[in-house]
Amino acid sequence: MSPQALAALEKTSEYLSIGQYSPLTIRNYLSELRYLFVYHGNVSPGDFTEDMLLQYLLYLAKTLGCSRAKCRMAAQSISFYFRHVLRRPYVIPSLIYPRPSSKLPAVMSAQQIKTLIDSIKNIKHRTIVMLLYSTGMRLSEIAHLKITDIDSHNMRIKVVQGKGSKDRFTILSQAVLLELRAYYIIYKPKEYLFNGTRKGCPMSMRNIQHLVQISLAKAGLGSKQFTVHTIRHSFATHLVDNGTDLHTVKELLGHSALQTTMRYLHLSPQRRQQITNPYDVLPGREAGSNKRGK
Known part of the structure; x- marks a missing residue:
């Protein structure tokens, strides 16, 4: 890995520490950036273009078959590096990886x-x-x-x-x-x-x-x-x-x-x-009745 890439990782680590991110988040972000820097090893991290980042994310999703969560983590790591270290705008995660719909989790009895x-x-x-x-x-x-x-x-x-x-x-x-x-x-x-x-x-x-x-x-x-x-x-x-x-x-x-x-x-x-259905307590109606019009 080039000296520029190592310096970029060190700088990113410092910003993550200042922001009091959890050790797990810091480890994940630096790991994802390290893979990116190796993939584009002949380019200084400060010279990455949007097309290069899209190419890398496509490589993760299509060539390696990485999960959506893995690709989103990579995109979030890149976003942090661009916005806080390079001070450059970066909006790819919100465009490609929108927040998933909320689903109720499974529960064991x-x-x-x-x-x-x-x-x-x-x-x-x-x-x-x-x-x-x-x-x-x-x-x-x-x-x-x-x-x-x-x-x-x-x-x-x-x-x-x-x-x-x-x-x-x-x-x-x-x-x-x-x-x-x-x-x-x-x-x-x-x-x-x-x-x-x-x-x-x-x-x-x-x-x-x-x-x-x-x-x-x-x-x-x-x-x-x-x-x-x-x-x-x-x-x-x-x-x-x-x-x-x-x-x-x-x-x-x-x-x-x-x-x-x-x-x-x-x-x-x-x-x-424990919830009472409002239909069962309508005025003039007995719960459980099944009256039908003739």
Whole structure:
């Protein structure tokens, strides 16, 4: 990679750090830019044209067959570099990759969650899934959870620098605390609660994703609609089912806007079942009647 490209990466990293972007976002943006710089290795990053960027995005989508999410991430990374480092306008992401339509996520029932947890024999894997469900933490938050973040005295877990670089607390289950203690005795983690294969490093998010998908398949729940994030959605939906107010759910999940949390109202089957249809209580009409004109 040319000295100009290395300097561009360094400058981009500085701007991302100043903007207090999460470590994951910084890593993803720099990775995408690195691929771009290598692809156009004979051109200085400051001399890229719109046609060159379109050519690269087309290469990702058509030649490599990358997913829409991957291509959008590349376009967003390029946009950041142009707007903040080069101070040049860049609008390709909004033109080619518009915001996708909002769809309600899949949710597992309480029985399915229980079936999943009961089917996992490995105590480390079971503890991870139990924490995912009982705390509503994101995949990256579970992966980087440290022993010192567990506050058993106040029955809570501190989520350090979650999405948006925000700290928050979420709840700790008494039953999960017992599982955590049993896990600790066997595995004796040092810093991170779930250690990876490399000493001093946390378990990778990819490995956690893999173990969850394997566990779902073994439990007979291997549908593609269920993922690690499904467990977080299930946590939030079941809280709403049990009468937890939306503001509390919002704080536990670490949402920045209540509107994001409100979708769990739509996912709650128990709440829907408690709704009385206005047609059934029309004046002069008995619920369940089926009167027809003759």
